[in-house]
Amino acid sequence: MRPAPHRPLRRAVLCAAVLGFFGGCATAQPVRAASAVALAPGVYVVHGSPGVADENNLGRIGNAGFIVGSSGVVAIDTGTSYAHGEALLAAITRVTELPVRVALVSHTRPEFLFGGAAFRARGIPVRMHRRTAGLMASRCKTCLDVLRQTLGDEPMRGTTMYSADQVFDATHELDGVGRPVRVLHFGHSSGPGDIAVLDVTSGVLFAGGLLDARRIPDIQDSDLAGWKSALQALRALGPRTVVPGHGASSSPQVIDIVERYLAQLETRVRAMVAAGDSLLGAADAAELPDFDAWDQYDTIHRRNVSIAFVRFERDLLFK
Amino acid sequence: MVWRCRLLIAAAALAAGAAVGAAPQQATDDPQASPIWRKVQASLFEGRAVQPAPAGLLTLDVPSRATDAAMVPLAIRARLPPGSTRHVVKLYLLIDANPSPVAAIFQFGPRSGRTEVETRVRIDEYSFVRAIAETSDGQLYGVVRFVKASGGCSAPAATDASAAASALGRMQLRVDADADGDAAGAQPVVAQLAISHPNHSGLAMDQATRQFTPAHYVRKVEVTYQGEPVFAADVDFSISENPNFRFYFVPRGSGELRASVIDSHDRRFAAAQALPARAR
Numbered sequence: 001m002r003p004a005p006h007r008p009l010r011r012a013v014l015c016a017a018v019l020g021f022f023g024g025c026a027t028a029q030p031v032r033a034a035s036a037v038a039l040a041p042g043v044y045v046v047h048g049s050p051g052v053a054d055e056n057n058l059g060r061i062g063n064a065g066f067i068v069g070s071s072g073v074v075a076i077d078t079g080t081s082y083a084h085g086e087a088l089l090a091a092i093t094r095v096t097e098l099p100v101r102v103a104l105v106s107h108t109r110p111e112f113l114f115g116g117a118a119f120r121a122r123g124i125p126v127r128m129h130r131r132t133a134g135l136m137a138s139r140c141k142t143c144l145d146v147l148r149q150t151l152g153d154e155p156m157r158g159t160t161m162y163s164a165d166q167v168f169d170a171t172h173e174l175d176g177v178g179r180p181v182r183v184l185h186f187g188h189s190s191g192p193g194d195i196a197v198l199d200v201t202s203g204v205l206f207a208g209g210l211l212d213a214r215r216i217p218d219i220q221d222s223d224l225a226g227w228k229s230a231l232q233a234l235r236a237l238g239p240r241t242v243v244p245g246h247g248a249s250s251s252p253q254v255i256d257i258v259e260r261y262l263a264q265l266e267t268r269v270r271a272m273v274a275a276g277d278s279l280l281g282a283a284d285a286a287e288l289p290d291f292d293a294w295d296q297y298d299t300i301h302r303r304n305v306s307i308a309f310v311r312f313e314r315d316l317l318f319k
Numbered sequence: 320m321v322w323r324c325r326l327l328i329a330a331a332a333l334a335a336g337a338a339v340g341a342a343p344q345q346a347t348d349d350p351q352a353s354p355i356w357r358k359v360q361a362s363l364f365e366g367r368a369v370q371p372a373p374a375g376l377l378t379l380d381v382p383s384r385a386t387d388a389a390m391v392p393l394a395i396r397a398r399l400p401p402g403s404t405r406h407v408v409k410l411y412l413l414i415d416a417n418p419s420p421v422a423a424i425f426q427f428g429p430r431s432g433r434t435e436v437e438t439r440v441r442i443d444e445y446s447f448v449r450a451i452a453e454t455s456d457g458q459l460y461g462v463v464r465f466v467k468a469s470g471g472c473s474a475p476a477a478t479d480a481s482a483a484a485s486a487l488g489r490m491q492l493r494v495d496a497d498a499d500g501d502a503a504g505a506q507p508v509v510a511q512l513a514i515s516h517p518n519h520s521g522l523a524m525d526q527a528t529r530q531f532t533p534a535h536y537v538r539k540v541e542v543t544y545q546g547e548p549v550f551a552a553d554v555d556f557s558i559s560e561n562p563n564f565r566f567y568f569v570p571r572g573s574g575e576l577r578a579s580v581i582d583s584h585d586r587r588f589a590a591a592q593a594l595p596a597r598a599r
Contacts, residue, residue, distance in 0.1 A: 137527035146469070276495050276511065278437060278565060280380060280392040303386040310390055314561060317491050317513050 034064075034079075034087040036095060037249075040202030042068040042179070045243050046091055048111065050215070050295045053080070058155045059147055060084050062111030065206055065243055066092050067199050069179030072101035076197050076206045076243075078115035078126065080147070082158035085115025089122065100124050101176040102166070104183065106208025106245065107194040108135040108221065110143040114159050121158075125165035129185055129193030133164040135221070184237075186210075186230035191221035196234060203240030205252075210234065213247030213254050215295035217261060219304045224266060224311075231259050246295070264288050265301075269308040273316060282309050343445050344416055346465040350447045355415045363411070363421060364459060369451055372460035375400075379450040385442055385468035390559045394437040395425070395450040397460075407434040409453040414557055416446030418522055422557035428548025432507030433567035436550070439559040441520075442468035489515040490590035492578055494570075504570035504596070510549075512542065512564045512578050514588070520556035537562050539581040544594075545574035572596055 036044040045065040053059035059080040066075045066088075073092055079085045092100060103119040105128040106112055113136060116126040128136075141161055148156045174181040180200035185193070190209040197206040210230055211217070219227075235255050242250050268286050277285065283302040291297060350356065360366060381393035397407040412423040427434045434452070442448070445468070451461040493511040514537060521534025536556040542549045550566040568576065573596040580588045 134527065138525055141526045276493060278392070278394075279390075279439060279563075280394055280437060282392075283382075283386060299386070306387045306390055306392075310561070313513065313563075314515075317486075317489060317515055317561075 034060075034084070034091040036066070036091040039065075039204050039241050039243070039249060040199070043199050043202050043204045044068075044091075044095060045249055046088060047248065048246060050247070052296070052299070053111065053147060053150055055151055055155070058084065059111060059151050062109065062245060063243055063247075063249075064088050064112075064115075066095075066100075067177065067179065067181055067197075067204075068096045068098060069177030069181070071178030072098050072176050074174055074177050074181055074197075075100055075103040075119065075124075077106055077112040077208070078103050078119055080111045080114050081151075081156050082115065082118045082121075082160075083155060085118025088115060089118060102127050102174070104128065104174075104195070104197060105132060105164070106197070106206065107191045108132050108140070109209065109218075109245075110140065110147055112208070112245070113140070114144065114147070116162055117158060117160050120162060120165065126162070127166040127168070128164045129195055130167040130169055131188075132191070132193030132195075133167050135192060137163065184233075186233055187226050188223040189227040189230035190217065190219075192223075194221075198237060198239065203238070204243065205234065205237065205239035205241070206243045207234065207254075208245050211242060211244040211254055211258050213242075213244040213250045213257075214293075215244075215246040216291065216297055216300040216304065217258055218300050219262075219265070219307055224262065224308075227262065228259065231255055261288070261291055264290065265304055265308055269305055270312050273309060273312040279306065279309055282306065344447055344465070345445065346467075348447075350449075350463045350465075353415050353447060355420050356413070356447070356449070359413055359420055364451075367457075367459055369459040369461040372452065372462050377450060377452045377460050377462050379448065379462045379464050381448055381464050381466055383464070383466060385466055388443070388468035389441050390439050391442050391466065391468060392437065392439050393448070394435065394565075397434040397452040399454070405454045405456050405458075407452050408455050410434060410436060411449075411451040411453070412438075412440070412557075413449040413451070414440060414442055414446055415449070416444050417442065417557050418520070419555050419557060422555065424553040426548075426551040426553075427566075428543075428550065430544050430547045430549045430568050431566065432569040435567055436552070437565040438552075439563055440557050441559055442466055444469060483515075483517050486515040487517075488580070488582075488586060488588035490578060490580065490588055492576055492590045492592040494576065494592060494594060504572060507567035507569050509565055509567055510542070510576060510592075512540065512566075512590070514540075514562045514580055516560070516562060516580075516582065518556055518558055518560050518562060522556075535583055537580055537582050540564065540578065541580075542566070542568070542576065542578045544568050544570070544576050545572075549576070570594055 034046045036046050038044055048061045048063050049057035053061055064077040064079055066073050079088050103124055103126045119126055171184050174183055182198045184196045194209040196208055196210055239252050242252055242254050283305045286305040378396045385391040395410050399405055410425040413420050414422050422440055425436050446466055447463050448466050449461055449463045451459055453459055491513045516537050518536040519532045519534055524531050540552040549568040573594055575591050575593050577591045
């Protein structure tokens with residue numbers, strides 16, 4: 001099914017794409033190790049590859065990061081697979097000898113949570129919001145099956161479903177790393193249990209599902225009103241640097257840009273529903289030229305239109 | 320009632336065949352050779368031949384790649400040449416790979432004006448989707464399209480079950496006031512029926528609780544204008560959550576458009592929309 005002859009080309013394209021993030025593609029192999037980039041003293045990001053999960057990027061399409069305190073490390077997101085989780089742990093070990101105290105999962109998408117098995121294998125607890133854990137339990141078995149089909153058995157070896165070791169319900173300060181780290185939950189926003197993580201010392205904000213940079217944000221699990229107010233709350237924090245769930249680390253301007261996408265999507269689709277338009281032509285009719293160069297415009301944007309259309313239609317029916 | 324019974328028999332006969340792990344369909348497969356299609360043809364059409372539809376007679380408009388497998392919009396349009404002595408009495412919608420491949424049977428009354436319908440369906444995986452038109456002289460014409468859809472990781476967060484229950488059966492009939500048409504109302508105008516209903520298939524398991532949500536879905540829709548049949552649909556859980564149908568009717572004078580719906584628990588829901596005589 002997969003056109004094998006295209007692989008070298010796709011690999012080259014991927015290499016070129018990754019170049020921007022990593023500053024180089026030293027090996028002929030696609031990136032297997034995870035290289036951490038320092039954003040501030042003790043604050044690191046490991047960027048994922050752009051695009052959808054495939055056998056070249058090994059599904060490692062989400063960003064991860066970690067914060068090194070005086071007594072321990074907190075990992076933010078765990079990667080796509082057991083092997084990816086191991087690679088992230090190795091990246092941490094290259095930077096510090098301090099123990100990893102906890103791994104946070106920011107939201108319920110496979111590229112952020114399936115590396116959790118590797119952390120747990122080393123006795124590191126995986127921590128997530130109660131509703132993230134609930135959503136994971138209700139649907140992620142299917143995601144894992146699909147990932148295994150897409151990537152193959154070998155890259156997914158050892159990757160299993162698991163239950164969170166620690167769950168929480170609200171915003172709180174994280175203990176045990178010897179550095180003030182705030183875990184922020186704004187209610188149902190981009191997802192029911194989505195969190196952001198703020199390193200208070202540096203002002204680096206890990207935004208998880210709340211923000212993507214030059215990649216279409218996915219509204220599937222969202223409450224749009226809750227998301228908008230969460231974005232205002234993020235802006236009010238005055239972060240210095242934002243690590244989005246997908247895409248390059250950015251200035252806080254990324255908050256405005258994601259807001260603008262969501263506003264344009266909503267305005268356009270609400271007008272279509274009010275006019276009694278058909279869902280059949282909705283995705284074609286809801287082109288948003290300001291965002292058509294973004295990663296996943298042809299996939300996630302079209303799905304967003306369909307999801308928003310059906311939601312607004314339901315609003316109309318229930319009002 | 321005969322056609323309804325036929326749908327149930329066909330569904331029962333086919334459910335086992337479709338559900339048991341046959342290899343997913345491929346775009347390059349011969350649609351005529353599909354084992355599911357052969358069974359449908361034998362049970363639903365009693366072996367009658369389905370001819371390829373001549374150009375213009377029947378179209379099936381559906382995206383070849385579905386962005387949301389739980390909500391795939393599609394339209395079926397049938398039109399006989401002007402002056403034809405025949406008319407189209409039924410449109411069938413079949414989705415080979417679904418657990419119950421016979422998704423819908425649509426009927427059009429004399430007040431319909433156009434044998435067209437648009438709705439939204441669930442498509443479980445890569446599948447042939449077929450529309451078949453039956454004419455008043457008993458001929459069958461078919462078109463087939465291949466659709467790539469995959470639930471995958473896109474399974475949505477569970478909707479609020481209590482909110483859904485309180486809204487169950489709420490309906491909205493919508494006729495565009497400025498719709499195309501003439502002053503006398505002799506031209507068909509488009510109407511849309513939206514039904515608040517979870518349309519549970521009974522086949523979806525919650526992975527956390529290992530429980531199946533019991534089947535509960537809309538099975539019959541009937542729409543009349545001035546008491547005369549416009550549109551009827553015999554449907555099942557291949558239709559997406561909150562079923563939605565767009566169809567045509569000929570207003571001709573003032574009157575009331577009425578919709579009645581029956582679900583698989585034999586609950587009945589009704590909606591009506593009064594239409595003034597057209598002013599233009």
